[in-house]
Amino acid sequence: MNVLVCVKRVPETGARITLTPDAQEIDTSYLGFTISPHEECAVEEAVRIGQAHGAATTVLTLGPAAAVEQLRNAVAMGIGSAIHLETDGDWGPEATARAIVEAVRNGGYDLLLFGNESADSGGYQVGIRVAHALDLPCVTGIKSLKLADGVATVRREAGGGWEIFEVPLPAVLTVREGINLPRYLSLQGRLRAKKAAIVRHEPERGAEGLEKIRLSVPREEVTPVEILGEGAAAAPRVAELLRGVGAS
């Protein structure tokens, strides 16, 4: 079996987001970089499938030269090989999906894992676009995955309960945080990752119909906070507030 997991390098934003003067990007001068929690879980899931089913595992990213850091982190977690689609600038979901399709079309992957949505742009569509172009079934937002006899049985949350899908492989699955608890990087893993060979391509950027004009930080609604009191003495006022919203 052959498993691919796709990740995206994003800044580790702190309590406040600051933009570059031209309002085109987040000012990342003082920020580290990471991948989204959904994608961390997708990488962990791929590693576990690799171990349980003897599957070959590959991590792919589309992004700047520096995104090699995110590929190496995935290899340090236990992924076997890495593909870097090296690009300039902020690619949207249409161009990203097209480039991924070109890169993986002949890869013979049985399972293609994505995060449910990227942390930064949050378009909720790259996995589905890739699945459509490759004519594969796709289930989004999964929080549990079992593989047996060439069929993936997956569960996702819906209305407080669960929806269960069964899809034959090959398939595309987009993962939500909560499917597993990702492991910490081991020293051995980091050493192996340092030496890992990374296959590099430079895809052509295709046309896109959603064009970024500028970014802005939303105005924070400054509602004055009413301090109801300190410690247990504030309990009567909290109870009053709760009764006010119809606490039974």
Place this chain on the structure above:
Amino acid sequence: MILALVEPGELSLEAVTLARGLGPVEAVLFEGDADALPVARAHVVEHERLDEYAPEAWADTLAQLVDRLEPEAVVAAGSDRGQEVMAYLAARLDLPLASNCVSVEPGDSYVLTRQRWGGSLLEEARLSGSPKLLTVAPHVVAPEPASSGEEVEVERFTPTLSDKDFRVRVARREQPAVGTVSLTDARIVVGGGRGVGSAEGFALLEELAALVGGAVGGSRVVTNLGWRAHTDQVGQTGARIAPELYIACGISGAIQHIVGCKGAKKILAINKDRDAPIVARADYAVIGDLHEIVPAVIAELRR
């Protein structure tokens, strides 16, 4: 004309409200009732195999309606299904999709504002394509119900669907236990963070939630530590809640968490630290140790 995918619930009403700013709206319904919708016409989808949710079949149905009705735009809620079906429609029609819009200016191309980073950043963007495809960010647009007297003209529509449209279809469901209040429906949510101290510490919050008919949630720290199941997470990678009151106990208020709870009408922060970010975002605050305050509140409610 704007075609709107309508699911039962508040989020679709928000999406229809935004869509009405772009032109006359016609709704597409796979389930639920068209009567109370603020639209002139509703296309009610009927197909023997659509008794269970199948995202590709829904998208194919929308594509057939797009072909027949030639709408200027197709709009859906930024719900799980809304995002999913619209992404399939976009892939199928080879068109761009703008997700989580908060406002849209009509025109040859739409100039719109959409959420990034779960709403902690906004992007102004130009959307082209025919039809324009977009989803509406949850809990941003104030929903306007139909004014009384508006009649909805209902038309039945039976799409032509193939086996392939049903290759992804809900095989079975597990329903929540009877009597549980779900995070996204609760009128009151009691949330706990690192300050709760342990998995056992949540018994206190459970007791308060049970007393007020609410649900218990937790921050990402708490679900990563295994103190609560991930299904209880309130945040960018968990549930987006919109209760009447959110009580944040021992939660500092990282962006990741605020994104999940800012739909709450009111926030009460219970925190030792007067300067915690959650206190600045709250409407009410009690400063002190939640392990003293919550039991006192429970005692007060029981009096």
